[in-house]
Amino acid sequence: MNKSRTPTFAKFLVSYMVVLLLPFLVVWFFLYAHFERVQTEQVYGSALNDLNQMKNIIESNINETYNMAARIAAEEELSPHYLQEFYHVYRSQKLLNYTTDNEFFYNVTYYVRNTDYMYSARTTYTLPIYYQLHAYKNWSYSEFASDINELKHPVLRPSEEAVIDGRNENVVTYLVPIPNNSASPYGTAVFTIREQSVRELFAPMVGEEGGDVVILDAGGRVVMSMADTSYVAEGVPEQLLPESGKQLVQPWQDGDRRLIVASNHSGETGWTFIRFVSAEQLMSPISKLRERSTVIFVLILVLGSAIVYSMMYMNYNPVKALKLQFQDVKGRLDKQRELNLPALQQYFARGLLKGKFDSRAMFNASAVEAGMTLRSASYYVIVLQWDPGGVNEAFLSSDYAKQWLAVLTEQEEGYYVEIFEHYKLALIVSEPAEACTRAGWESRHLTVFNRTNVQVAIGLGNPYRELSDIGKSYFEASTALQHRWIKGNHSVIMYREIDRDQPAITWYPQQELELLTASIKQGSTKAILSSVEACLDNIKRNSSSLFMARSLCYEVVNTLLKTVIAVQPNRLQSVVLPGVLSLTDLETFDKLEQTVMDISEEVCAQLSAAIEDTPSQDADKLLQAIYEYIGQRYCSYDFSVQRMAEHLSLSSKYVSSYFKERSGQTVSEYVNEMRLAKAKELLRTTNKRIQDVVMAVGFSDSSSFIRKFKQEVRLTPGEYRRLHAR
Incomplete structure (x- = not known):
């Protein structure tokens, strides 16, 4: 009784466990997402609060400069006419010490315009001495003197290198006219802020490596950076800048570093405060939560998987043996299919050339078992023919065809057909008609040549939208390939570009042949060979058909032999000319040109020998x-x-x-x-x-x-x- 119920009980047990486990996982994921969102909001809020605190401190001290300027303007003993006497100059130092009592500023200097002296709580400087002591790197003396004498509104100079207490440091200089907001200020207050002091004040905000706090003025210039990171040198990306008077916090990827960027734009000063914090540092609580949640999830997953596997092993062990047997049979069939796949593909490809398929749907349905499909609505054929002397014995046309298929784009399909003629190959290409261009195939031609170093002539048929017209495109490609005799054995020949009408004979090398005759009569072998080369070059350039090019080449040989025999009768030895079978092997103009040149060189050699053997030297x-x-x-x-x-x-x-x-x-x-x-x-x-x-x-x-x-x-x-x- 128990034995008969155990398998059924186990199946139901697994089913109930899955039903119970699935809701648990869903609830667990929702809770995790909720806690992570809450924790993230807290972390982001903390980053913004720290940045707001810094903004308030900076703005408070900037506002303090206006208050100091107002107090200086209010002190009668600091007015220009009072400072003309030395005693009043001495008292001005004490007044400045009282008036500018703020540790945020390293030094506050008061300058009465168009005078020679600057006053501070520490000492009195002449204008040149003050500039020499501070030695601003990017602020020339003329600019310095012009700024403190002519500015009408407060001016902030971003952090720059200067000399402070005999050391090179970066300082921020803030110039405020006195009185402020006056149309005719009579003085200028120069507030010097040490960048190092500000960095020490806000060091906790910078944090670990990669952290920084950057302050931008209203014009977007970097006023100060707390850590000299690459964000200052390369410029702060615009997507990190908030809108006017608003604040923003967001994650940001800087190369291989993940950062949290908090930014706040001050509507009061127009400045922007940006804080860069390492995501690992700021998000460490979330990382710990994620790690613990992941461990729990993995434990549940492993435990549940072990249970499920055990149950399935118990229930499906008999089925496993049957499945393995089916897989073994399928493997043998797949292997046999792979061996027969090339022959099957050749069968369907030849069927395309013979017009056996009337539509694309018919072909795709029939050739799906061979892994062949046609997606584009335009088809054409290219025929390749290479020089047998340019390949080695290990050359395989199928491997060479794969090199051509590899240069097709993802939008193109291509299949090769092995032609029974030696050294030929056909490719059936399916792509948009406008993509079949000379430039495109010349580029592919060069790519395959660089990979294989095989010179090949290519004939391209016209593209057609009807699948039954592929045979016509094959005939056109074969016809175009015949023009390799003129175009060369390493060229791309398009059927639509060749002249299919019977051309009229509009050119004959009469002058070139006359010059050749004159050269022979002069007996100069160098001039003879030069004339032959000129004839062949003009024939290649001006011939409009294969027949015309062959005939004119034979005319050159005829003129050469006829004239030489007329000049040196019974003295020229017989020249070995190529036979009929040899002429059939001349498949390109280049080969025929070389044959004519060989005959010419042999004739010239015989002519020279005949001249040397003539008794009457x-x-x-x-x-x-x-x-x-x-x-x-x-x-x-x-x-x-x-x-x-x-x-x-x-x-x-x-x-x-x-x-x-x-x-x-x-x-x-x-x-x-x-x-x-x-x-x-x-x-x-x-x-x-x-x-x-x-x-x-x-x-x-x-x-x-x-x-x-x-x-x-x-x-x-x-x-x-x-x-x-x-």
Whole structure:
């Protein structure tokens, strides 16, 4: 009978204990909060009372200065005409001692304006001697003399360093005109207050480390600080200042120190009194109450927990074994799910690219098991492609994709798709359409490059609001990526920025190729390589399509080989050119540019070797001398074959026939070719008049120049300039 009732009894016992314990805890918390509030009010009230007491003492002594000034003004023997005799000066010391009998002030000095003396109960000073004895650090003598002679209303100087009894101390100086509130005061009372005396008077209020009492005047300047804390140096925060005529007490955090700040604004003087007290010092009674309450609460909690645990162990021990078994099965399933999660995510990501999901809700419902969701209403695809030579064998595209996902913001979702093509990766990004900017992706591009040191080209498709259009964005990103051939293998290419129309051929490097031909005929390998570099640079800058850039690069190679063979027939060894399969590997303009430069360097090397192997070395030197002479003087009006022959110590007939035989041109044809090339350059790059261009290139008159120019170029000089102006 008892055995059958014990489990039921225990369950009911625990239930009743919980019902009884819960109200007890609620009541206990309310009582604790009440006692803490009462104690806090008492502590805050005590802080304000101490501050009010200090305020009353300070205000009482400030008011006393007015009374002293009034008594000095009332004493006839302290009037200006009385103090003109030495005997009256002696009596004034006794009167001042009686009139200014207040220990709060270190010294009270009376000065009759526009005279040389200051009087105190101790002695009489001349104005310079008084200033020298006190040596104010921040009060110059001229300011001192001006203040005591001209002030109309009481003036308070905040605490500053001065000399008192031969020692440097901080003092507060209060100047009161005599008579006070008079339009024409005849004297000034100087009240000197030692800061140390005030500190000793109010030392109990400062308390432990971090405590301070600060007095601000009506203008917010610090009159005095009892402890020289950082609040004075950095300025008292405005939130600690009460309204006019009111008082305030509040907690305040100063770095790692917790303080209680009591402040009181005097409506009588306009001064503000602020007291900083360590919270630990002021709130120690509350801290003790909190500690004791916490101990009691913890004891009750531990005891109650032990009882509850014991009861639950007795009642739920059989269920525990079943729960552990379920957890073991769940753990194995979760582990298997984690292993299959990447493949599952790839399945859903590829489904997005293929347009299998018509709406965001449909995708989120299907992909929730893979941990994939799309929150934004705009989607786009980016395709990444990196140089296989720029990564090591341990490089994993999945790890690289995570680097890109890591630079997305919290408002963005991103998922990667492994593409079957080598060295490619796609990212599906969900974010607001306005966030898809070149600047944003260039910044991310730089961040990932700094982390991985992998150069990658990025193609960005347009953002779409329909989930079924993600496949279209993927196609656009792949199309944009193809322009890395011109943009470079480490660039960001947006589909909306590329020119998708078939561009017209508006530019051809005719002048650059002509200069290349002339350089080859001169036989200067340095000039040849420089011309090739100039051609490639202009092709890269002016090409409007992939096809145009490739074709013009091939044209440079064709011009190079054709001209070299024409100049050195049967003497140039065969140059190894890249095969068709090699050309398919040239995925960027930079690689094609390097290939063209390699061919050019090899051709120049073969050309140099052919020139060196030529038996008639003296003849080659003569040809070089002719080229050099023409290159230096072809723009001169007086250029002629006769002058050149005289310079070379040869006959003009021999020079003409020799040049024709070696170059395939007459001297006149070559000179005209050089002059026209120079004229084209000046027309393209300068704003000189046609007449100035004619003179610059050595033609005798404009008509002959224009006729030859049109015969060669099929355009007049003016038409040529308008067509090629930059």
